[in-house]
Amino acid sequence: MLAPPWFDHLPGTADGGGDVLLLVDHAGAAVPPDVALGIPDALLAAHIAVDIGAGPLARALAGRLGAAAFLATLSRLVVDLNRDPDDPRAIPAASDGHAIPGNADLSAAERQARLARFWAPYHDAVAAHVAAARPALIVAVHSFTPALAEGGDPRPWPVGLLYNDDDRAARIALTLLAEAGFDAGDNQPYSGKLLNATMNRHAEARGIPYLALEIRNDGLTDAAGIGRWAEILAPVITVVRNRLA
Numbered sequence: 001m002l003a004p005p006w007f008d009h010l011p012g013t014a015d016g017g018g019d020v021l022l023l024v025d026h027a028g029a030a031v032p033p034d035v036a037l038g039i040p041d042a043l044l045a046a047h048i049a050v051d052i053g054a055g056p057l058a059r060a061l062a063g064r065l066g067a068a069a070f071l072a073t074l075s076r077l078v079v080d081l082n083r084d085p086d087d088p089r090a091i092p093a094a095s096d097g098h099a100i101p102g103n104a105d106l107s108a109a110e111r112q113a114r115l116a117r118f119w120a121p122y123h124d125a126v127a128a129h130v131a132a133a134r135p136a137l138i139v140a141v142h143s144f145t146p147a148l149a150e151g152g153d154p155r156p157w158p159v160g161l162l163y164n165d166d167d168r169a170a171r172i173a174l175t176l177l178a179e180a181g182f183d184a185g186d187n188q189p190y191s192g193k194l195l196n197a198t199m200n201r202h203a204e205a206r207g208i209p210y211l212a213l214e215i216r217n218d219g220l221t222d223a224a225g226i227g228r229w230a231e232i233l234a235p236v237i238t239v240v241r242n243r244l245a
Helices: 041-045 054-065 108-133 168-179 197-202 223-244
Strands: 007-010 020-024 068-072 137-144 159-162 184-186 210-216
Touching: 007 108, 020 054, 020 108, 054 068, 054 137, 054 223, 068 108, 108 197, 137 197, 137 223, 159 168, 168 184, 168 210, 168 223, 210 223
Parallel strands: 020 068, 020 137, 137 210, 159 184
Antiparallel strands: 007 068, 159 210
């Protein structure tokens, strides 16, 4: 296993929600000194490099729930951990209109070496935890931008739930959020049937229910917003876990 800054592991507490596992594939924007992406440093603070606010939100949720967590602090522009390793977009040559020159001409051997260095240790660590602990619920925490630079319609949902074939947990959570007055996206702002790699691997493949949460990142720009969403989502996660038990 690689030590931080590539991913952090929070062990959870035995007397809390230890049967919940939180995963944040895009919690940070770290770039190893020997990886040259060829982009301005300012882009490392943008949504193409990191899920803005997702890491702090997951830490707040872990604290409230006593949940275990894995938070990948590597920039998704180095390796996108929510892609299968044979997906060309696992090491993106471009993202939302921005070229990533350092990724454009990697040889097959260079791609494989980068995936072995970063993708494999993260997913191996998650897989080992899931096999040992068998969590009752896995929760992926992501954030999304209100509008893409490349165009498309604005994304009005403050929160979305993504899923592929297993929608057991999502259906409960969508109902709870609707009852709380939220216009929650049902497989929005994009479909988990098209992009669900981490949950497909660690949850669906093992028959474990999961929530793939997408929070619009303009609600996660400061401590107050992160605290608000932690207060909203922690009880939703708890009720979902309990109803599935």
